[in-house]
Structure formats: structure tokens, C-alpha cells
Amino acid sequence: MFSNKDYKDPFSHKKLKHSGFPSPANDYVENPINMNELLIKRASSTFLMRFKGNEMILSGIKDNAILIIDRSLKPVNRNIIVASINGEFLCRRIIFGSKKLLITDCLNNKILDIDKIINFDLLGVVTSSINNY
Amino acid sequence: MFALIDCNSFYASCEKIFRPDLKNRPVVVLSNNDGCVIARSTEAKKMGVSMTQPWYQVKDDYLSNGGIVFSSNYEFYADISNRVMNVLTELCPEIDIYSIDEAFLDLRSFKKNIDLVSFAYECRRKIKEWIGIPVSIGIAPTKTLAKLANKVAKDDPRFDGVVILSEPRIIRHFLKSMPVDKIWGVGRRLTARLSEIGIKTAFDLSQINPRLIGENFNVVLERTVRELKGQSCITLHDFMEPKKQIMVSRSFGKGVRAKNILSEAISFHASRASEKLRYEHQKCRLMTVFIRSNRFNTRIKQIYASRSLEMIHPTDDTRVIIKNANRILDLIFMEGYQYSKAGILLSDFTDSFGYQMSLFDRRKCDKTSSKLMKTVDYINLMEIAKIGFGNQGYRNTWKMKREIKSKRYTTKISEIPLVK
Numbered sequence: 378m379f380s381n382k383d384y385k386d387p388f389s390h391k392k393l394k395h396s397g398f399p400s401p402a403n404d405y406v407e408n409p410i411n412m413n414e415l416l417i418k419r420a421s422s423t424f425l426m427r428f429k430g431n432e433m434i435l436s437g438i439k440d441n442a443i444l445i446i447d448r449s450l451k452p453v454n455r456n457i458i459v460a461s462i463n464g465e466f467l468c469r470r471i472i473f474g475s476k477k478l479l480i481t482d483c484l485n486n487k488i489l490d491i492d493k494i495i496n497f498d499l500l501g502v503v504t505s506s507i508n509n510y
Numbered sequence: 511m512f513a514l515i516d517c518n519s520f521y522a523s524c525e526k527i528f529r530p531d532l533k534n535r536p537v538v539v540l541s542n543n544d545g546c547v548i549a550r551s552t553e554a555k556k557m558g559v560s561m562t563q564p565w566y567q568v569k570d571d572y573l574s575n576g577g578i579v580f581s582s583n584y585e586f587y588a589d590i591s592n593r594v595m596n597v598l599t600e601l602c603p604e605i606d607i608y609s610i611d612e613a614f615l616d617l618r619s620f621k622k623n624i625d626l627v628s629f630a631y632e633c634r635r636k637i638k639e640w641i642g643i644p645v646s647i648g649i650a651p652t653k654t655l656a657k658l659a660n661k662v663a664k665d666d667p668r669f670d671g672v673v674i675l676s677e678p679r680i681i682r683h684f685l686k687s688m689p690v691d692k693i694w695g696v697g698r699r700l701t702a703r704l705s706e707i708g709i710k711t712a713f714d715l716s717q718i719n720p721r722l723i724g725e726n727f728n729v730v731l732e733r734t735v736r737e738l739k740g741q742s743c744i745t746l747h748d749f750m751e752p753k754k755q756i757m758v759s760r761s762f763g764k765g766v767r768a769k770n771i772l773s774e775a776i777s778f779h780a781s782r783a784s785e786k787l788r789y790e791h792q793k794c795r796l797m798t799v800f801i802r803s804n805r806f807n808t809r810i811k812q813i814y815a816s817r818s819l820e821m822i823h824p825t826d827d828t829r830v831i832i833k834n835a836n837r838i839l840d841l842i843f844m845e846g847y848q849y850s851k852a853g854i855l856l857s858d859f860t861d862s863f864g865y866q867m868s869l870f871d872r873r874k875c876d877k878t879s880s881k882l883m884k885t886v887d888y889i890n891l892m893e894i895a896k897i898g899f900g901n902q903g904y905r906n907t908w909k910m911k912r913e914i915k916s917k918r919y920t921t922k923i924s925e926i927p928l929v930k
Contacts, residue, residue, distance in 0.1 A: 421596040422640035424920060426929045444929065449640045459929055461530030466929040498530065 416505055422449035426459060428468055428506065433457070435482035436470065439508045444468060448501035457503040462489070463496045468503060511626065511649055511676070512742070513615040514656040515598060515633060517591075518644045518664060518671075520611035521549035524590045525580050527642040528919045528927040536577040540565050544581055544914070545761050564806050581915040589920045593641050601633055614653055630672040650675040653744045654737035657694040658684075658712065678740070685713035685738065695734055700727070712738060756790075758783040759853020765804065766849045772801060773836055779854045780835040784828040787856055788883060793824035796858035797831065799838040804850035813849070815842035824860045827879045831856070 417423045428442045436457060438444070444459065452458050454473040459466055469479035469489070477491040491497055517523060521539040526532050536554035538547045546564045554577060559568055565579075573579070591610045599605050604616035617626070630647045637645050648659030655675055662684075663673040675681050691701040693712055709715050716738035724732035733743050758779040766772060776799060787794060800816030817838050825831065835854055917925040 419640075421593040421600075425923070425926045427926050428930075429928055430930050432930070443923075443926070448642070449636075461533075464531030464533070466528075466530065466927065468929045496530075496533070498533075 416445050416507075417447075418504070419447060419449050422501070423447050423504075424501070426466065426468075432481040432483050433468060433470075437508070438468070438506045441509070443507040444503050445505045445507070446501040447504050450502040450504070452499065452502050459500040459503060461496070461498045461500060462494055466500065511617040511620075511651055512653050512656045513602075513617055513630070513633075513647055513649045514608075514653070514660040515613050515615065515637075516646050516648075516660050516664065517594060517611035517637075518646055519549050519551050519555075520591075520643070521580075521582065521587055522551040522554070523643050524587050525578075525583075525916055526551070527590070528917075532578055536572070536575075537580065538572070538577065539580050539582055540914075541582060548582065566806070579914055583916050583918065585918045585921050586916065590641060590643065594637055594643055594645075597636055597640060598633065601629075601636070614656065617649070626674050626676070627672070630674065634671055644671070646671045648673050648675075650681070651740045652737040652742040654694050654734055655681065655740070658688060658692065661692060681740065682713065685716055686711055688712035690715055693734060693738070695730060700731065703727075754859065755855060755857040756783050756786045756794075757853060757855045758786070759800075759851060761851045762849070765810075767845075767847070769839070769843050769845075772843065772849060772852055773839055775852045776801075776835050776839050776854060777832045779852065780832045781828050783854050783856050784826055784831045784883075787826045787859075790859075792859040793826045794821075794831075794856040794859055795824045796820050796856070797834060797838070798855040798857070799835050799842070799853070800855075801839070801842060801849050801852045803847055807850075810848050811846070813844065813847045815844065817842050820858075824858075827883060829879075 413420075424446050426444045426446060428438050428444050429440060431440060438457075446459050452471050454471070456471055457468065458471050458479075459468050460479070461467075467479070469481060471491075472478040472480060479489040479491060481487055522537045525537050525539060534553060535551075536557050536559075537551040538554045538559055539549040540546065541548045541562075544565055546562050547559055547568070548562065550559050550561070554572075557572065557575060557577065559572060559577075569579075587610060594611075595605070595607055595613060598613055598615065602615040602617065602620075604619055606614040606616070608614055617624075617629075620629075626649055630649060634645055634647060637643050646660055646664040648656045648661070648663050649672075650656040650659045659673040659675050663669050663671055675684055688711055690696055690704050690709060690712055691698070693715070696704075704710075704715065709718070715735060718735060720732045720735040720739075723735050736743050760775070760779065762775070766775075796818055798816055798818040800814070802814040803810060803812050805812060805814075819834055819838055821830070821834065831854075917927070919925060919927050
């Protein structure tokens with residue numbers, strides 16, 4: 378789970394021994410930005426996965442990106458989702474039109490028709506991805 | 511009303527979350543050291559694998575029929591358990607976590623007209639969809655009844671995982687179909703005694719005057735009877751009675767012949783046991799050490815050796831316990847056997863706040879001892895490093911095997927699942 382164990386006390390510097398003048402900014406201290414808070418809305422249903430491949434490159438998901446997946450969300454049209462298809466996890470964009478489709482974002486777009494897949498289980502909606510440059 | 515939520519085949523279900531290829535396949539999880547089966551998926555149950563069966567007995571048959579096996583991966587199970595409990599807490603803040611895969615919800619704070627059926631199915635759906643774990647739910651006026659309802663919800667597929675007992679007429683009918691040994695806290699011995707006086711079903715038991723049961727059996731069973739009658743009297747506090755004894759034992763990965771390795775293992779177990787003892791604020795007067803061969807292996811010479819030692823001063827000092835445990839080992843160890851398990855049992859407790867001093871008062875030495883033990887426990891609490899005592903050894907050749915462990919999918923960034 379996403380714990381705050383390594384998260385340092387934001388006010389620790391206030392407890393440091395200060396000699397001389399007190400900092401004029403002391404009364405304006407705020408918590409530093411917390412990445413967990415930014416990226417994870419519901420910790421208990423959020424899982425991380427590592428993306429392998431170039432199929433989703435045009436959506437900004439590079440090879441080796443870390444996907445943040447919230448299983449509590451219901452996908453809507455054009456969401457990026459993770460699903461298991463015939464025993465394997467795939468990350469794709471979902472299209473709700475006259476047919477339910479999964480599309481990749483690369484140029485040789487391979488389209489999958491969900492109703493024709495025997496073993497399809499939705500895992501969750503990808504809410505963000507982390508790419509390292 | 512109380513609800514008991516219980517995860518179905520919890521460890522096996524965890525193993526399936528990130529392995530879609532294992533859907534509908536038999537999965538079992540083994541105990542520490544890969545000794546015996548401690549969790550079975552529905553498919554594995556159908557193959558006839560039973561609980562706590564030694565692994566090597568079923569191994570060949572099970573694997574050749576396509577079964578999948580895992581060593582226990584407690585880091586992963588604990589994380590999934592936390593997630594389940596967090597979702598339940600969102601649904602009902604009055605929660606008692608009873609074990610890694612079970613929790614009671616106190617629904618008495620809910621509005622009178624709440625639809626329990628749709629509440630139960632909402633719990634079930636959310637835990638399945640959000641985390642991937644199937645659960646069974648029993649709802650009833652008391653915890654004992656909720657536990658019984660849960661058992662039926664789990665075992666009888668007609669109920670689709672939810673059993674709610676609310677009307678007295680239905681509860682009566684339900685209890686009549688329940689053998690007495692299915693009741694929470696009624697073990698084999700008690701079942702035999704009850705059977706002698708003609709009590710066969712849960713309904714029979716519920717018809718008896720609880721006071722009579724209290725006088726002839728014990729308070730715990732008296733409370734059970736009251737609970738069967740629909741009178742709620744078990745609180746969370748009741749689960750936490752102080753322990754009467756502490757046992758730490760482990761099987762070895764491979765058979766062990768050398769005494770120094772046995773001594774390392776015994777010392778390690780002794781130090782774990784004394785930590786537990788201090789955690790309970792108890793001191794022990796009696797300790798038992800045992801070593802044994804693998805009783806399932808018929809090809810080797812069998813041995814079971816154990817001896818107890820009574821100490822003059824009750825103690826919780828790791829050094830004293832390790833020293834005495836090794837004295838016992840000296841007495842019981844015999845050359846020429848292959849040992850497969852060693853353990854220590856601490857008992858005869860007095861709580862560490864007030865015990866009778868013996869004639870030779872050792873209070874002074876006791877003070878430094880408790881100070882040292884506190885420091886040791888404190889350092890070991892911080893996960894950076896562990897300190898131990900000389901003879902615990904660092905080679906740990908006898909440590910757990912856990913050969914076929916799955917990844918720590920949710921707690922280690924280098925082990926998160928892959929997706930294409």
C-alpha cells in the first residue's frame with residue numbers, strides 16, 4: 378500500500394534549534410507537495426503496473442512507464458484501461474460506439490472487438506502514467 | 511445486527527489477482543518452509559487437496575493434474591488484507607478486524623430501514639471489483655450467529671455468498687440444521703461432551719438455560735448459548751484474553767544432523783518467544799524445548815525428544831531464556847538422527863508487574879535486565895537493522911525455504927506486474 382512511512386515531518390525545520398533571528402517565513406509554512414496525494418485518489422483500489430512496448434506511445438505512455446490504475450473507476454468512452462485478455466494484461470484505449478473496441482495508439486493500429494474476445498476481464502482505469510526520461 | 515465478512519480462500523485468491531492465466535485453475539499455498547497446504551482455491555478443493563495436508567504427500571498427484579503451487583508471500587497478503595479492511599471501513603466505520611481475512615462489522619449504528627441485502631451485495635461487489643478478492647458475508651443479530659451464517663454463505667453455492675438471518679422463525683429453522691460442532695468456539699472435545707447429554711444441534715444448545723451451561727461447562731460456552739438465543743454479548747475485547755503459553759517452532763528446510771545448527775535455531779526461536787513474552791507483559795517460569803525427526807519420512811530413524819525446565823525466578827530476559835534453552839538441548843540431543851523440527855514453549859506466566867520475590871532478591875539485576883531488553887526490542891522495532899544474541903547465528907541454513915514464492919506485486923517497485 379502507499380504508506381507515509383518515508384514521508385518526513387514537513388515542519389521538522391521548525392523544531393531545529395535556531396539561533397539569531399527567527400525566519401520571517403515561519404508562519405507561512407505549508408506542506409511540501411505530496412506525489413501520492415496528487416496521483417492516487419483511492420489508495421485501497423489503486424495498483425501500479427509496468428508498461429512494456431510502444432503501442433501506446435501516442436498517448437504518452439513510453440516503454441517501461443509505470444501505470445497508475447484505479448480499479449474503483451468505471452471506464453467511459455476513450456479512457457485508457459488495463460484488462461486481462463486470454464490470460465495476459467493489456468493496456469489499451471477503450472471505445473464505446475456501436476461496438477466496444479480496444480485500440481492502440483500506434484500507426485499500425487490493431488483493433489480488438491471486445492465482444493469477440495472469450496476471456497476478457499476489465500482490471501481498471503489508467504489514471505496516469507509515469508515516464509522516466 | 512452484525513456482519514462477518516470473510517475472504518474466500520484468501521491466500522489463493524491473492525495469488526490469482528495478478529495472474530489472469532490462473533483463472534479457473536487449481537491454486538494452493540504452502541506454509542512456511544513449504545511444509546503443508548494452508549490455502550486452496552475452489553478448484554484445488556475439488557481435486558481433493560485438504561487443509562494442512564503435508565505437501566510432499568499430494569505434490570506429485572497435484573502437479574501432474576495441472577495444479578499450481580505457491581510458497582506463502584506474507585508481504586503481499588498483508589497489503590491486500592489492508593486494502594480489504596480499508597474498503598470495509600469506508601462502508602461501515604464500526605469494524606473489528608478479527609484476522610488477516612475476516613472482519614466483523616457492527617451494523618447497529620445504521621438506520622433501522624437499511625436494506626441489508628443490498629448492503630451485503632455492495633460490500634461483496636466492491637471488494638471483488640476494486641481489489642479482486644471474493645468474499646462471503648453472514649449477517650445476524652449476534653457475532654456467533656453471523657459466523658454461522660457466514661459458514662453457510664461460503665459452503666452452499668445456492669446462497670451466492672450472502673446469508674442474512676433476521677427473523678426468529680428463520681433463525682430457529684437454521685439452527686436446527688446446524689450440527690453443534692459448526693458453532694464458533696465449540697471444538698471436538700466439547701462436541702463429544704455435549705453429545706453425551708443429547709445436545710446435537712445448535713438449536714438444542716440454544717434451548718438450554720445459559721446459567722446451567724455456565725455452571726457445568728464454562729463462561730465462554732454460556733456466552734455462546736446467549737448469543738445463539740440472539741442476545742449479543744461478545745465484544746472485541748473478548749478475543750484478546752492474555753495468552754497462557756507461547757510457542758515458537760519451525761521446520762527446517764532440510765534435515766539437520768549437526769548440534770550447532772540446532773542450537774542456532776533453538777536460540778533464534780527462544781529470542782522470538784521472549785520478545786512475544788515481553789510484548790504480553792508476562793514472565794515465564796517454565797520452558798520446554800523439543801526437537802524431532804520428520805515423522806512422515808518412514809525411511810529414517812525416528813526421534814522425538816523434549817524436556818522442560820522450571821526456573822526459580824520468572825523471567826522475560828532473552829539471555830536467560832536462550833541459555834536455559836541450550837542447557838535443555840544439551841540434555842536431549844542425540845547424535846545420529848536427522849532432525850526436521852525444533853521449537854520452544856514458554857508457560858506458567860506471571861505478569862511482569864507484580865510477582866513474589868524469592869528469598870535472594872534480585873531486583874537490582876532485574877532492573878538492568880529489563881532496561882537491556884527494552885533497548886533490544888526498541889532497536890528491533892526499527893526496521894533498519896536487527897540486533898540479536900551471539901548464538902542465534904547469521905548463516906541461518908535452517909531458515910524458511912519459501913522456494914516458489916510469487917512477486918511482491920504491491921509493495922516493491924521492482925516487482926510490480928507487467929502489462930503490454
